[in-house]
Amino acid sequence: MPDKKKYAIGVDFGGTSIKFGIVSQAGKIVRKMALETKADEGPKAVIKQILKGIRELSKDEKYKISGIGVGSPGIISIKKGTVENPPNIRGWGKVHLGRIIEKETGIKTFVENDANTAALGELIFGTGKLFNSFVMVTLGTGVGGGLIFDRKLYRGETGGAGEIGHVTINMNGKRCNCGSYGCIEAYTGINYLIDDVRELLGSRKESKIYEILENDLDLLTPKIISMAAESEDEFAISVINDVGNNLGCALATVCNILDVTTIIIGGGVAGFGKRLFEAIEKTARERVLKSLAPRVRVMPAKLKNDAGIKGASALVFYKK
Amino acid sequence: MPDKKKYAIGVDFGGTSIKFGIVSQAGKIVRKMALETKADEGPKAVIKQILKGIRELSKDEKYKISGIGVGSPGIISIKKGTVENPPNIRGWGKVHLGRIIEKETGIKTFVENDANTAALGELIFGTGKLFNSFVMVTLGTGVGGGLIFDRKLYRGETGGAGEIGHVTINMNGKRCNCGSYGCIEAYTGINYLIDDVRELLGSRKESKIYEILENDLDLLTPKIISMAAESEDEFAISVINDVGNNLGCALATVCNILDVTTIIIGGGVAGFGKRLFEAIEKTARERVLKSLAPRVRVMPAKLKNDAGIKGASALVFYKK
Known part of the structure; x- marks a missing residue:
């Protein structure tokens, strides 16, 4: 105690x-x-x-x-x-x-x-109390992370280990702020995501997002997408599934490298909730090595505010 | 001593x-x-x-x-x-x-x-004697690996850590033997690579590879591609550069996750030599986080036979 x-x-x-x-x-x-x-x-x-x-x-x-x-x-x-x-x-x-x-x-x-x-x-205080090893992912403006192995923080050579945001999912994909291409952050970092969703909304006039925002797309946030998905807006659901699919792909790479299969996710975009977590877990399980798949679990962080x-x-x- | x-x-x-x-x-x-x-x-x-x-x-x-x-x-x-x-x-x-x-x-x-x-x-015996932390990559039929942090082997939860071969470079890319898509192994594992090169050779009748093999493409091996590149065969050089580019992309992801930037490469495909190592290092440096780039070094394994x-x-x- x-x-x-x-x-x-x-x-x-x-x-x-x-x-x-x-x-x-x-x-x-x-x-x-x-x-x-x-x-x-x-x-x-x-x-x-x-x-x-x-x-x-x-x-x-x-x-x-x-x-x-x-x-x-x-x-x-x-x-x-x-x-x-x-x-x-x-x-x-x-x-x-x-x-x-x-x-x-x-x-x-x-x-x-x-x-x-x-x-x-x-x-020390959260979901990780129950696990000896896990990958912590923070979904915010940036996509960050930290690595715990055997209840010890793994820092790497300069304390920068766990840069999950700069795991490539498509080497010829979107330009990322870091200078590379196709990093997961370029798809799921809040600003990138909001920009992409705004653009897609151009051809999705039926989406409930318009109604919620009274047509002012400048006010778009992950929370709004979440609200639309909760009222079964098809487009908002597809956005969350895509985010989950992309993250699941990046995290499968991480699991394969580390042989660590417990993933704890916090930050603003994690507010997409259960739907997001299920999509991440599904894709990660489909993509990791067969020997790891049954052990993959994706959970929300306990510490929020x-x-x-x-x-x-x-x-x-x-x-x- | x-x-x-x-x-x-x-x-x-x-x-x-x-x-x-x-x-x-x-x-x-x-x-x-x-x-x-x-x-x-x-x-x-x-x-x-x-x-x-x-x-x-x-x-x-x-x-x-x-x-x-x-x-x-x-x-x-x-x-x-x-x-x-x-x-x-x-x-x-x-x-x-x-x-x-x-x-x-x-x-x-x-x-x-x-x-x-x-x-x-x-x-204990090779290139790694000089480094506290490095990623060992073996380029053979499969693409394997092992991780050394602070002169200790990092095994992960079940001893399977370091599966570099199943780092995704393109989530919608080639089907890999592991069941996923776009793993680096599906591009640079010997069998995949030889199959791809054989197919590309169909439209590259000028390549010196035909001459070396006396037109019998069944005899194609990494060694043959190497020989052709050494005699400045443009196609063979482009193959090696592509392998290096793909590997550099996968390894940039690995460096970003681990904050370890020393990479030691062994195995058959490593026989592509200096040209391959330079291509890997170039791409890895271009793609990793700016703070890591100057430290990235890619070296051949010392232990061979x-x-x-x-x-x-x-x-x-x-x-x-």
Whole structure:
């Protein structure tokens, strides 16, 4: 049983806002707050915001804080706690963020990239509690991921392992932001997906999506597609099935490489729900090696709101 | 420095023949032999052949044998040393091969699947000596692989990790033997490749391949394509470049998932040589994430002849 009297501060460091929470070892957030990142004002201002939030929360004497975990974009060196080149933060370069926080607060601090903290969050608090090895996939603007093998985070050579978004499904396919072609992200990343659906809607005037949006396609979101599918709109259902089929294909490749067949999916597009999960699982099972197929299972992430804060705090409770 | 007085017996257990060797800790084969597998006569006859070879070699009192390593097809349980369902051996089911050999010889025995022993062979004796993490790819009838992370073999949940051959490059592409579509093996596995090249040759009457084969396309092998390319045959060069391009695409996916960028390639098709390696590396660099690209390197395996025996013996010298 987790010791309910142990707490960590989780910091979800994003490009527009920084979210902070005090999280119990059982994964419950007992206090939380947010500050703007002030990315435009440069690294000093950003670090000041991070420290401000941590100080505010650590003042609360009700909770004994065992450590601080920070989930950050960019390339992280775990040993030194440095954060290098997070996108969207001007002039950052390389910052010894972990060391700075430890020095200023006197509290042991762990820093990890946000894709990996999402996986650790599920491992320590979520669906992954039940599995020794799994692939965590986050379906958002980007398609990210993290890999857990034998209850350990697998980071690769530079902490960048698990870039599921850049698994090729069609080598001559759509151009991807990364510069390559046919990456799964170019089909299922939210912006790509919404653009594609908007275009397809041109010849699908019967779709309920028009009705829901009162013809303003600028308001299209995954949630809207979901709503249309729930009211049995054929087009919306076909969109979700296609997303599932594409993801199932990418994940079959991942399963074949890793011999890991448990897949946990979170993020905005995961809101497509049961229909999406079934489509992913069906395609992945059809495409993986026969010896793996019966073991393939695709499940929703348990952490939803505040997954970032909880994942960051998981760094403190995670035993390497 | 490896202790040159330590020796292992390596057993390369194949469907038609079993190869045996006494291998020094420095990776030198000091004695070797082969026996037919007798796969048609069922498991008892096969096991008898395995024991016969081991006994023959271990009689040699010049070499003190520290252990026996067996590289086998099929699904291997490392802890129990069992071999399950190797293809091409009738009625095998599940055999406690490691335990049987230990009991009959009194020598500590390790069993692993042959894709993984190929990776371990490179780690302990070959190109992989210089790298902490790499992806081993074997280009033969099948396209196989093994994964080394931080000088440890990564086996996945059932020992099947590293199935590089079943990375999708085109989800709607060629049917693969595994039942899926567009796997890299369906393009670069020897039989698929030879079939494709034979078909393309129909409209490439100017190719030097006709001359080399005296018009008998039944004799086509990767070696022949290589020879034609060496004498600057345009068609043969385009074939090798295509193979490299397809493999580079599959390997970019692998690098993105694993954040491992050192790739070691062995097997028959690797005989295409420098031209192939350059094409693979070029495509892989173009397609991987920008942050990984400068680190991508594609190198030939060092173990060539007797790679199977050496890889199997590496099990004895490998420190987990």
